[in-house]
Amino acid sequence: MTNPSRIAREIKQTRPFASRAQETVVALLRTADMARRVVTAIVEPHDLTTQQYNVLRILRGAGEAGLPTLEIAERMIDQTPGITRLIDRLETKQLVRRERCLTDRRQVFCRITKNGLKLLASLDEPLRQSEEQVLASLTRSELTQLIHLLDKTRDGIAAALQAQRPDHS
Amino acid sequence: MTNPSRIAREIKQTRPFASRAQETVVALLRTADMARRVVTAIVEPHDLTTQQYNVLRILRGAGEAGLPTLEIAERMIDQTPGITRLIDRLETKQLVRRERCLTDRRQVFCRITKNGLKLLASLDEPLRQSEEQVLASLTRSELTQLIHLLDKTRDGIAAALQAQRPDHS
DNA sequence: CTGAAAAGGTTGACACATCAACCATTAACA
DNA sequence: TGTTAATGGTTGATGTGTCAACCTTTTCAG
Numbered sequence: 572m573t574n575p576s577r578i579a580r581e582i583k584q585t586r587p588f589a590s591r592a593q594e595t596v597v598a599l600l601r602t603a604d605m606a607r608r609v610v611t612a613i614v615e616p617h618d619l620t621t622q623q624y625n626v627l628r629i630l631r632g633a634g635e636a637g638l639p640t641l642e643i644a645e646r647m648i649d650q651t652p653g654i655t656r657l658i659d660r661l662e663t664k665q666l667v668r669r670e671r672c673l674t675d676r677r678q679v680f681c682r683i684t685k686n687g688l689k690l691l692a693s694l695d696e697p698l699r700q701s702e703e704q705v706l707a708s709l710t711r712s713e714l715t716q717l718i719h720l721l722d723k724t725r726d727g728i729a730a731a732l733q734a735q736r737p738d739h740s
Numbered sequence: 741m742t743n744p745s746r747i748a749r750e751i752k753q754t755r756p757f758a759s760r761a762q763e764t765v766v767a768l769l770r771t772a773d774m775a776r777r778v779v780t781a782i783v784e785p786h787d788l789t790t791q792q793y794n795v796l797r798i799l800r801g802a803g804e805a806g807l808p809t810l811e812i813a814e815r816m817i818d819q820t821p822g823i824t825r826l827i828d829r830l831e832t833k834q835l836v837r838r839e840r841c842l843t844d845r846r847q848v849f850c851r852i853t854k855n856g857l858k859l860l861a862s863l864d865e866p867l868r869q870s871e872e873q874v875l876a877s878l879t880r881s882e883l884t885q886l887i888h889l890l891d892k893t894r895d896g897i898a899a900a901l902q903a904q905r906p907d908h909s
Numbered sequence: 910c911t912g913a914a915a916a917g918g919t920t921g922a923c924a925c926a927t928c929a930a931c932c933a934t935t936a937a938c939a
Numbered sequence: 940t941g942t943t944a945a946t947g948g949t950t951g952a953t954g955t956g957t958c959a960a961c962c963t964t965t966t967c968a969g
Contacts, residue, residue: 591883
């Protein structure tokens with residue numbers, strides 16, 4: 572083990588990590604926080620949070636049909652119970668509109684507006700550039716590898732989250 | 741490219757990612773969110789947020805000497821401007837104590853209390869187990885590789901964050 | 910059909926995060 | 940040595956996230 576590791580130096584940790592697994596988790600969380608800041612810096616000037624941006628992206632993907640509220644919540648990168656008010660704010664800004672479904676009146680379908688599409692379109696290119704720059708130092712094969720390792724990690728996390736539930740019958 | 745990719749299926753994305761870089765960023769953010777949930781599930785029953793837990797860990801590492809407030813903020817995994825009130829809450833719970841530095845009266849040194857240490861000690865083992873489980877499906881060499889790729893990614897992010905500042909003189 | 914349970918969302922109360930403005934102290938310098 | 944700037948931290952206003960309780964509509968068992 573390189574001693575002290577890169578990430579340990581970054582957060583000025585005085586003593587080494589308890590385990591390699593712990594070091595990995597910390598590196599993962601910190602890397603993601605930094606990535607989040609990159610996205611924030613791009614969307615914030617347009618009065619969007621990263622979560623709001625995520626909703627708009629999901630709705631653009633859904634197209635004309637739109638999506639019911641909770642379906643959006645399930646597709647979000649960061650799980651959030653506050654989906655209703657998140658969409659409230661987007662509706663206030665006229666970026667999204669909602670209407671109750673006629674065949675199942677419990678559901679509320681959300682669709683992105685023209686304004687919303689326009690806003691997203693203006694963010695596409697800056698975002699793409701930042702993403703490229705962020706990962707410019709990795710080769711194509713390294714990118715593939717990273718994606719693969721993250722996939723495997725999520726498998727492990729899913730198992731851990733299951734194990735934590737008291738009632739995993 | 742595997743089409744559609746793992747992560748694209750997970751968030752039920754209808755169309756493929758614009759680029760490999762974008763796919764990687766999304767995978768990174770989502771993986772980290774899941775990891776955060778694992779930690780939350782462990783610390784939440786003890787009325788701690790992950791950020792509060794992070795502060796306690798930092799202060800345990802600092803030992804008797806303690807650390808000035810803003811120094812703690814710099815070492816945190818998730819950057820936060822709300823460090824003062826974060827520590828306020830820990831002080832209210834008697835997990836941390838603060839006292840003004842005598843040689844430089846601007847600084848306020850924070851130290852973890854006996855209670856804080858006891859609480860941390862009780863969380864060490866559950867946390868360690870979860871971390872192990874989360875990454876159990878990765879071999880030692882894959883862990884090393886993942887850490888390395890995350891290190892490289894943070895390099896790229898640092899560069900991107902620099903470029904975003906208007907005044908990077 | 911009727912009543913109980915499930916599904917889909919919304920709301921209220923509260924905790925937490927964020928940004929700018931501010932205060933106290935120390936350092937810099939003319 | 941007095942004035943200015945920089946450092947370290949707190950506070951107030953406001954926005955956002957979170958949890959449980961709730962309402963409406965639909966489903967399903969009997």
